[in-house]
Amino acid sequence: MKKRNKRDAPVIAANLSGVHMEINGNREIIFEGSRGVLEYSETSIKLNAGKYIVCFAGRGLCIKCMTDCDLTIQGFITEIRYIM
Numbered sequence: 001m002k003k004r005n006k007r008d009a010p011v012i013a014a015n016l017s018g019v020h021m022e023i024n025g026n027r028e029i030i031f032e033g034s035r036g037v038l039e040y041s042e043t044s045i046k047l048n049a050g051k052y053i054v055c056f057a058g059r060g061l062c063i064k065c066m067t068d069c070d071l072t073i074q075g076f077i078t079e080i081r082y083i084m
Contacts, residue, residue, distance in 0.1 A: 019049045023080075029056065029073045037063070037071075045073055055081040 019033035031047060031054070038053060039046035040063065045056045061075035 019054070021054075023077075026058075026077045027074060029077065029080075030070070031073065032070045034069055034071055037066075042075075047071075051084070053083040055079075055083060057081075 019031070021032070022030040024030075033049060035048040035050055037045070038048055042061055043057060043059065045061050045063070047054045047056075056073055056077055057079040058075050058077040061073060061077070063071050064074050065072040
């Protein structure tokens with residue numbers, strides 16, 4: 001069994017109508033099922049998720065890796081909002 005480091009944050013996973021999101025603490029999000037980036041800055045990233053928009057807010061946000069429908073967001077994440 002792996003000994004947990006105090007810095008190891010639990011991973012939270014969510015499935016929302018075709019979208020899968022893994023949240024690793026407040027520093028990284030793996031988002032699968034994106035239909036496009038609507039807004040991108042160091043403090044805000046908005047993604048088209050089909051029926052709704054997912055908004056991430058924080059400091060030093062950046063997209064580290066991106067494919068047709070998957071991406072990884074890193075930075076200090078303070079808020080996740082869903083807009084219908």
